[in-house]
Amino acid sequence: TSNLVDGSATVTVDEKYHHNLTGNYTVHTYIKTKDGSTIGYNLGQYAFNNTQAATxxxxxxxxxxxxxxxxxxxxxxxxxxxxxxxxxxxxxxxxxxxxxxxxxxxxxxxxxxxxxxxxxxxxxxxxxxxxxxxxxxxxxxxxKKTSYNTPYYNQKDERWGNTLYGGYKMGATGCVPTSLSMIISSLSGKEILSTMVADYLYYDTVEFNRGSQGTSGNGVLLASKHFGMTPTALGSVNELTNALKEGHYVSASVQMNKFSSWPFVTSHAIVLKGYSNGNTYVLDPYNAANNGWYPIDALWREQSTQYENIAALGHPFVKITDI
Incomplete structure (x- = not known):
């Protein structure tokens, strides 16, 4: 539409409203007279040359x-x-x-x-x-896939809880292999049991129950890659929150909280998935009764400070994806 000025009407046509398409365009104009009638005119065709990059x-x-x-x-x-x-x-x-x-x-x-x-x-x-x-x-x-159901595995499961790796029972030190088995099983669509991850870490690396009990942060990276996943260490609580908002799995190591309250345990691995009002859903491989929603900020503050967990990561929170 346009207002008349000194008997002339000027209308600016923005190419974006025609999807930036180059070509010949037909122009019709309509004039509404004082008596309420409308008169139309065909102004012919005009070349329209795109000057903007297409979306x-x-x-x-x-x-x-x-x-x-x-x-x-x-x-x-x-x-x-x-x-x-x-x-x-x-x-x-x-x-x-x-x-x-x-x-x-x-x-x-x-x-x-x-x-x-x-x-x-x-x-x-x-x-x-x-x-x-x-x-x-x-x-x-x-x-290619629309379902990412997460199986729950417990490190004390009777199928492997008493299995020894370097003198330590899986039920006592297998939180990382068990956490990773849940994540990798979901992402791959295959049943990857806790012992499969533990076997790789113990027999093919030196990152599980070698010298000290438990799995190092580097072990999380190596095992994820071994089973075809991509691990990404998260450097801040904002990166953690964004990863969870997007829907990714995060392997996390925490200490001195509900999941790791024993005096002799300095670190415990858990699985994080999902986001709701600043909370994420936790799967605890040691105690299923602890599974539920927890504040992300609190989990970040309670992160493990054990050297083996942070040496290769900076912070013991690792996003794991299937690409």
Whole structure:
């Protein structure tokens, strides 16, 4: 729309509202007269040359069923939403997500836990501008797995609790192998028992029950890689919180708290997964009664200070993913 000035009307057309597509465009104009009638005119075709880079939309796998969405070249600071649905049965499973916008780039996440079925998925991104929703772009990606169920294993399980490694029973010192077996089983979709991780750490490395009881921080890294996972040491409580918000597993070593309250134990490994109002869900390989939601800040403050745990990590919190 435009107001008349000295008998002339000027309208600025922004190419972004036509998705930055180069080509010939037909222009129609309409004038509403004083008597209320509307008169239309065909002004012919005009060449429209794109001067802006086209918007790009990508979905990148980040591990643990989480995809990162990046939408570059967005139109403005208006809200951006993106729709996700599978190739099966049309859009019957469509879900909408909100993206964050900063400096012409919108970002967001997709978690396979919100979807069902594998195969091709479609992503269409839209931005709200001047009261309307405009298509920014679209892409496709492949979901290979949509379930990450976590098995619970206990280091005192009768199947392996009395197994000796270097003179120490699995039930007493096997918290790391048992924690890792839960994580790796979920990520791989295979049954990786506690003894499988313990056997690798004891017989193929010097990081488990060698010289001192328990598993070193370096052992967490080596075992994760051995079973095809990617470990990433987390350097701050913010990194820990973000990893849990995204839906990843974290192997954590803590001390002098509910999970490690015995005077002779200086460290205990637990599994962290999930996020809710500053809390995360803990799986305790020693005592299932301790499983539940706990404050992330408190767990970070109670981190193990044992040298073997922090020498290779800095902080004994390790994100483990299946990429």
């Amino acid at each position: 790009s939309v990508t979905a990148t796998y980040k591990g643990t069923g989480v995809y990162g969405v990046t939408i570059s070249g967005v139109y403005s600071n208006g809200s951006v939403k993106y729709a996700i649905w599978s190739d099966v049965n049309g859009q019957d499973d469509i879900k909408w997500y909100d993206a964050s916008v900063s400096q012409a780039i919108a970002t967001g996440l997709i978690n396979v836990a919100n979807h069902s079925g594998t195969g091709t998925y479609h992503l269409h991104a839209y931005q709200s501008d001047n009261g309307k929703m405009y298509l920014l772009g679209k892409t496709e990606f492949t979901m």
